[in-house]
Amino acid sequence: MAGPAVAELLYLLDRAFDGDEEHSLPANLASVTPDDWAWKPAPGGRSIRAIAYHSGVAKRLYADHLSGPATPTYEGVLRAAPATKDPSEPGVVIAWLRDGHRALRDGIAALADDDLSIVRRTHFGEMFETRRIIAAVTAHDIYHAGEINHLRALRQGDDRWPWQPAT
Numbered sequence: 001m002a003g004p005a006v007a008e009l010l011y012l013l014d015r016a017f018d019g020d021e022e023h024s025l026p027a028n029l030a031s032v033t034p035d036d037w038a039w040k041p042a043p044g045g046r047s048i049r050a051i052a053y054h055s056g057v058a059k060r061l062y063a064d065h066l067s068g069p070a071t072p073t074y075e076g077v078l079r080a081a082p083a084t085k086d087p088s089e090p091g092v093v094i095a096w097l098r099d100g101h102r103a104l105r106d107g108i109a110a111l112a113d114d115d116l117s118i119v120r121r122t123h124f125g126e127m128f129e130t131r132r133i134i135a136a137v138t139a140h141d142i143y144h145a146g147e148i149n150h151l152r153a154l155r156q157g158d159d160r161w162p163w164q165p166a167t
Helices: 004-018 025-030 048-067 074-079 089-109 113-117 130-156
Strands: 119-121 127-129
Touching: 004 025, 004 089, 004 113, 004 130, 025 048, 025 089, 025 130, 048 089, 048 119, 048 130, 113 130, 119 130, 127 130
Parallel strands: none
Antiparallel strands: 119 127
16 A cells, blocks of 8 residues: 555646546546547647647656656657547547556555655656656646647637636
């Protein structure tokens, strides 16, 4: 069983990923239509689809570097992602994100509190304390949920605060 420090990090990780109906990745992907999925704002270079795949790849890379052999690359994991041209692709990717989150969570849950100060190699080659890696992947979910929300809002024409009048 995880110690209190690991348990708290797991709580924060879960809240960032799927514990908040407004700020989580799945919550923000839920309101994305198939037409929104691949849209890029001009002159934007990333779609909601690209961000969702990036988030799923990152979860697997972080999970592997925390508790696995630390060998996969971003490109290798992305090649193994569930790419499809089907309109149901968002649902498939959300399931894939959940599976990646579960793998990451399981790896963190296996840690002892003393493991949090162990320095590990990240998937981008730098060495960080385990707690910093967990903090980064937690923030990563929140950051990309916000990006997805903003792109969706731009695409759907409702990029304003709820109290702000439509222009």
